[in-house]
Amino acid sequence: DTGVSQNPRHKITKRGQNVTFRCDPISEHNRLYWYRQTLGQGPEFLTYFQNEAQLEKSRLLSDRFSAERPKGSFSTLEIQRTEQGDSAMYLCASRPGQGRVSEQFFGPGTRLTVL
């Protein structure tokens, strides 16, 4: 394993359905981030984990969104009662624990389309 992986790569769902995405970070990285990116824009921060603890959440993360990282390894992002405005690319990134300026590495993303 040499990088961050995300599954599925694409998800099409109907409005009102629930969806769950998975992120597997680089194995020795204890910090994990979720971002949302709409077409032509930069990623927007959603939430951050250090090990299994969710330490920061953006105001963008409404109560329909929940993220977990139960064992400090992989993470899941669930969106309940999806809305068309949730259509976006959802990106996961991981980062090693050492170093003030350690870099984050991104997965390929999950493209969500809500019909």
Place this chain on the structure above:
Amino acid sequence: TQLLEQSPQFLSIQEGENLTVYCNSSSVFSSLQWYRQEPGEGPVLLVTVVTGGEVKKLKRLTFQFGDARKDSSLHITAAQPGDTGLYLCAGGATGNQFYFGTGTSLTVIP
């Protein structure tokens, strides 16, 4: 709210031309990263700069961090079609968050 503004937002140039992309903020960052992203893929890290005034070169790409650590620039010499993509800057603040710029979409025409 985007803390980092990039300019230009779109850039279309001929192969062989030079270009500069700017990333500006009113905030001070402890580090700044540049990424390139291709359609349908996640951003790929190009470089991290941490010291005010720092200049880093990566083949035909030159990155500079402003003296006050509020801005940065990316200069590409003799652009090639393979340079096409969305260029993103991201600033690291005192916490664990990274703030991304608005992005610059570059198209290099053969």
